[in-house]
Amino acid sequence: xxxxxxxxxxxxxxxxxxxxxACGDSNSDINAxxxxxxxxxxxxxxxxxxxxxxxxxxxETSLILGYxxxxxxxxDKACKEGAAALSEKTNxxxxxxxxxxxxxxxxxxxxxxxxxGDQDIFKGASSAxxxxxxxxxxxxxxxxxxxxxxxxxxxVLDGEVGDFSEKINIAFEKAGFxxxxxxxxxxxxxxxxxxxxxxxEDFNGIRIRTMENKYHMNxxxxxxASATPVNFAELYVALQQGMVDAQENVVSGLVASGQYExxxxxxDTNHILFFNTLVMNNAKYDSLTITQxxxxxxxxxxxxxxxxxxxxxxxxxxxxxxxxYGIEFIELDDATISAMNExxxxxxxxxxxxxxxxxxxxxxxxxxxxN
Numbered sequence: 001x002x003x004x005x006x007x008x009x010x011x012x013x014x015x016x017x018x019x020x021x022a023c024g025d026s027n028s029d030i031n032a033x034x035x036x037x038x039x040x041x042x043x044x045x046x047x048x049x050x051x052x053x054x055x056x057x058x059x060e061t062s063l064i065l066g067y068x069x070x071x072x073x074x075x076d077k078a079c080k081e082g083a084a085a086l087s088e089k090t091n092x093x094x095x096x097x098x099x100x101x102x103x104x105x106x107x108x109x110x111x112x113x114x115x116x117g118d119q120d121i122f123k124g125a126s127s128a129x130x131x132x133x134x135x136x137x138x139x140x141x142x143x144x145x146x147x148x149x150x151x152x153x154x155x156v157l158d159g160e161v162g163d164f165s166e167k168i169n170i171a172f173e174k175a176g177f178x179x180x181x182x183x184x185x186x187x188x189x190x191x192x193x194x195x196x197x198x199x200x201e202d203f204n205g206i207r208i209r210t211m212e213n214k215y216h217m218n219x220x221x222x223x224x225a226s227a228t229p230v231n232f233a234e235l236y237v238a239l240q241q242g243m244v245d246a247q248e249n250v251v252s253g254l255v256a257s258g259q260y261e262x263x264x265x266x267x268d269t270n271h272i273l274f275f276n277t278l279v280m281n282n283a284k285y286d287s288l289t290i291t292q293x294x295x296x297x298x299x300x301x302x303x304x305x306x307x308x309x310x311x312x313x314x315x316x317x318x319x320x321x322x323x324x325y326g327i328e329f330i331e332l333d334d335a336t337i338s339a340m341n342e343x344x345x346x347x348x349x350x351x352x353x354x355x356x357x358x359x360x361x362x363x364x365x366x367x368x369x370x371n
Contacts, residue, residue, distance in 0.1 A: 048290045055093055055291045062095040063284075063296075066104040066113075067123040070256075074185070074310035075123065075276070075303075076100050082302040086295060094295055096121075115176045117281045126182060126275040127213070135171040135355050138363060140215040142344040143337075145273035150186040150308075152370040153273070157182050162366025167359055178285040180278040180300050185311040188270035192254055192263040193246030194239075196330060200224070200339035209235055209247040219271065219347040220248070223340060235259055250274055255318040260325060267330045269340070278303070 065083075069075050076098075083096040104110050104119060107128040113119035115132070130136045139145075145153060159165030172179040191197065195206055204224040210216045217227035225246075230238045238244050239262035247259065248271070254260050278300055288296065323329065332340075352360045 050291050050294050052090070052291060052295075055289070055295075056091045058093060060093050060095070061288075061292065062097050063120040063280075064099065064104075065096050065121040065123060066099040066102075066110045066119055068102040068107050068110070069100060069123070071100045073252075074314045075307045077310055078303045078306035079123065081306060082299050085302065086299050090295065094292055096299065111279075114279060114281050117284060119281075120284050121180070121278060121280045123276065123278050126277050127211075129277060129279070133171050133175050133177070135168065135359055137215065137351050138355050138359060139275045140213065140272060141348050141351050142215075142219045142271045143341045144344075144348070145184075146188065146270045148367055148370070150184055152367060153184060155370040156363070156366040157184075161369040162362065164359075164362045164366040167362055172279065173282060176282050177279040178282045180280055180296070181304055182275055182277045183304050183308075184273050184275050185308050187250050187252070187274045187311060187315060189248050189250055189272040189274065191246055191248050191267045191269045191271075192260070192327075193265050193267070194263055195245050196265045196328070197267045197332070198330065198336070199333075200336050200343075206246050207244045209238060209244045215347055215351055216248075216272075218350055219344055222343040222346050232257075236262060239263065248272075250315075251322065252315055252318045255321050260322050260327060263327065265328050265330055266322065267332060269332065271340070271344075276307070 065079065067075070067079075079096070079098055079100075083098055087095045102110075104113065107122075107124050108131070110119055110122045110124070111129060111132055114122045126136045126139045130140075155161050156164050157168075159169075168182065169179050191208070193206060193208070195202070197203060197206075200223070203220075206225045207228050208220050208225045209230040210220055210227045211232075212229045217229065220227040228244050230244060235244075235247060236257065236259050239247065239259060246263070247254070248269070249259075251266065254263075254266075285293070319329070348360075
């Protein structure tokens with residue numbers, strides 16, 4: 001019995017030795033053929049590079065882009081022009097299919113669809129995303145952005161200076177989004193009213209329509225006005241029947257909606273800068289090839305630049321239309337703007353408490369670096 005065990009042990013040792021020898025011979029052959037040596041673990045992957053020709057000869061890919069903005073406005077034109085150019089460049093193998101004017105649903109529905117992966121890209125105001133990305137409330141801070149040029153602000157948003165852009169991108173990622181771009185077209189919300197405002201005291205008692213937004217309401221109340229939330233669709237009648245004396249909106253929105261017919265004055269309060277966003281489903285973005293990602297970036301850059309260009313002309317045309325109708329434009333003096341800025345601090349504090357002082361400090365520090 002003992003001899004049998006010894007015999008088995010010897011046999012096992014011999015077998016193991018033969019196995020090691022075989023492995024050694026195999027490695028020698030592999031090395032001779034120029035493949036990886038024993039010291040190199042794993043295999044080296046080929047790095048993916050931009051290859052437009054391969055994309056042109058590959059399968060067709062189409063991304064769905066939706067927004068609530070009406071057909072024919074600056075953003076819509078920019079998106080469609082860019083999509084046509086992208087399709088032509090790729091022999092219709094990489095396309096952006098556009099659904100404007102809320103064809104896919106309201107802002108909230110479209111944003112939720114992007115989160116779920118049923119829609120690829122959403123374009124809309126940053127305020128529409130606050131429910132999903134609470135840190136975006138920082139863009140509701142009044143007066144702040146009017147102290148800086150669009151170019152300075154865009155440097156911050158694009159991550160050229162400071163760390164604010166990085167923090168905002170992380171906030172989007174946590175919500176399941178890939179932030180393709182956040183940008184402004186240098187368009188501000190202004191006050192339009194049946195009562196002229198020339199000084200800080202003139203705000204007292206004015207019933208001004210606002211969105212159902214606690215930051216907006218706090219700002220106007222701090223000025224002495226009476227913030228009155230009214231559904232946008234009901235605002236024309238509310239102004240007509242004297243339920244409110246004023247409203248705050250971008251001039252293009254005031255004119256396009258016909259509400260300019262119910263006001264006599266537009267004050268350049270420039271209290272909140274309008275920010276646009278382009279966001280994508282994170283998983284969908286990660287599934288794109290390097291070539292597709294680069295082409296998408298080119299498309300987004302075209303849309304932003306073109307929309308900024310077209311919006312400048314559009315805003316000027318809408319302002320002229322309001323003037324032609326007889327509306328008086330009032331430019332507020334420095335003393336009034338300074339007083340507004342001082343009273344806006346309570347709203348800034350409210351937002352700081354909600355988004356965190358760290359994010360607010362990051363924004364201000366980044367804006368200063370962009371100076």
